[in-house]
Amino acid sequence: MGSQCPFCDSSLPSSQLLCRANAHLDSFIDHSIHPSPSQSLPREQPAKSNNSLNTPTYLSDGGSSSDNGECKVNDKVSCVIGSQATSEFHKVEEGLMTLLRNCLESEAGNSKSVLSGYVDHFQCLDSEDAGWGCGWRNIQMLCSHLLDQRHEARKALFGGSGFVPDIPSLQRWLEVAWEKGFDEPGSAQFDHVIFGSKKWIGTTECAALLRSFALRARVVDFGPKESLFVSGSGVDNSGNKASNMVKGKSKRGEACQVLMDFVWNYFSDEGSIQFGQQHVVMSEKTPLYFQHDGHSRTIVGIQVKHQQEGLLQYSLLVLDPAHSTTALERSLRQKVGWEKLIKRETHTLKKPQYQLCYVDPGIASEKEMEKLKTIHSVFLEF
Known part of the structure; x- marks a missing residue:
C-alpha cells in the first residue's frame, strides 16, 4: 500500500x-x-x-529522532x-582514455605505453570539495572503471545501482563499511564518523570501502624502511606478487625507480602483454589510487621511452582531480599541452613516501571477507 x-x-x-x-x-x-x-x-x-x-x-519506526x-x-x-545520489561530472564523448591513447600513439620516438581501460575523470569543485575532496574523487575514478570494465563489480558495488555515487553517499557507504568491521583502527581515527566532514581520506579508506563490497582492494606502501604509513602493519596475500613486480633500485640510485618498476610491471602484468608493432596497449588492470602527503591522484597507465645508451625514461600517466575535466579534454583533443597535465616523470616524485591502492579481480568469499576486514599493506623499500 x-x-x-x-x-x-x-x-x-x-x-x-x-x-x-x-x-x-x-x-x-x-x-x-x-x-x-x-x-x-x-x-x-x-x-x-x-x-x-x-x-x-x-527517524525510527516509533518516531524517535535518535x-x-x-x-x-x-x-x-x-x-x-x-x-544515494549519482555524482555529477563532465562525461567525455568517446572516453578520456581513448583520447589519451590517440595522443600517445601520435608521439614520435621509441616509446611504449600501457593504459588502463575506461576511466571517467572526476574533478574537485570549488563549491563542493576544493581542498579536501581529492581522495573521494580518486575513489570515484576507480569505481567508474570497475563499473564499466568488471561485471562482478557492477553487481556488487553500491547495491547494484550501476552508477558512481556523490561524495556524501560515498561517506555513508564508508560508515557502513566501518560498522561491518572493516578497518577498525582507521574507523577509530575518524571517531567512526565521516558523513558531512571535510577530513582527508586516503588509500586505506578506499580499500575499506571497496572491501565491504567483497572486492579485493590491495594497498602497497613505498618509502624508507624506518618510515611506514599507518596501514603498513603487515603483508597480505598479495605480498609475494607485489614484491615480484619490483626489480630493485635504479642503477642511478633513484629511489622512486622502485615505484616506477612496480607500476610498469603492474600494468604490463609482469611482461605478459605483447606490444608487437603497437606503441600503446590496453591493460586489464584497474587504475591505481596514488597517495602521498598532501594530495592524491589516479594513475591510469605508464610510458617508457628508450633513451641513448640504453637508458629508460618512465612517465606515470596520471589523472589529477585538481584539474578541470574540460581542460583535460580540450588539451587531449587538440594534442597540445596534455603532457604537462598527465605525465609525471621520475624526477617529479620528490615525496619521501607513496601509497597505492588497486583491485584484484573476482569477488571474495564469506571466509575471505573476514580476513579483508583487517587492512595490511605490502611494503616496498626505497
Whole structure:
C-alpha cells in the first residue's frame, strides 16, 4: 500500500517511506554544514569536523529522532541504497582514455605505453570539495572503471545501482563499511564518523570501502624502511606478487625507480602483454589510487621511452582531480599541452613516501571477507 512522503509529497510503498524521509533529513544536514565557495578551505589546512553536526539523525519506526546505534547494518544499507545520489561530472564523448591513447600513439620516438581501460575523470569543485575532496574523487575514478570494465563489480558495488555515487553517499557507504568491521583502527581515527566532514581520506579508506563490497582492494606502501604509513602493519596475500613486480633500485640510485618498476610491471602484468608493432596497449588492470602527503591522484597507465645508451625514461600517466575535466579534454583533443597535465616523470616524485591502492579481480568469499576486514599493506623499500 502506498504512503505519502511528508517532505516531498511523493507517493511510494510504505517499506520505502522511512528511507526517503531519512534521505531528506540527510540532505538538509549536508547542505547546512557545507560552506559557500568563498569559505572553501585550502588543501594545506583541512577542516576539523564537528561531529554533532556531521552525524545524520535517522527517524525510527516509533518516531524517535535518535539513531544511537540501534539501527541494524542491513537497515542502514537499505537506507543508503534508497538515498544515494549519482555524482555529477563532465562525461567525455568517446572516453578520456581513448583520447589519451590517440595522443600517445601520435608521439614520435621509441616509446611504449600501457593504459588502463575506461576511466571517467572526476574533478574537485570549488563549491563542493576544493581542498579536501581529492581522495573521494580518486575513489570515484576507480569505481567508474570497475563499473564499466568488471561485471562482478557492477553487481556488487553500491547495491547494484550501476552508477558512481556523490561524495556524501560515498561517506555513508564508508560508515557502513566501518560498522561491518572493516578497518577498525582507521574507523577509530575518524571517531567512526565521516558523513558531512571535510577530513582527508586516503588509500586505506578506499580499500575499506571497496572491501565491504567483497572486492579485493590491495594497498602497497613505498618509502624508507624506518618510515611506514599507518596501514603498513603487515603483508597480505598479495605480498609475494607485489614484491615480484619490483626489480630493485635504479642503477642511478633513484629511489622512486622502485615505484616506477612496480607500476610498469603492474600494468604490463609482469611482461605478459605483447606490444608487437603497437606503441600503446590496453591493460586489464584497474587504475591505481596514488597517495602521498598532501594530495592524491589516479594513475591510469605508464610510458617508457628508450633513451641513448640504453637508458629508460618512465612517465606515470596520471589523472589529477585538481584539474578541470574540460581542460583535460580540450588539451587531449587538440594534442597540445596534455603532457604537462598527465605525465609525471621520475624526477617529479620528490615525496619521501607513496601509497597505492588497486583491485584484484573476482569477488571474495564469506571466509575471505573476514580476513579483508583487517587492512595490511605490502611494503616496498626505497
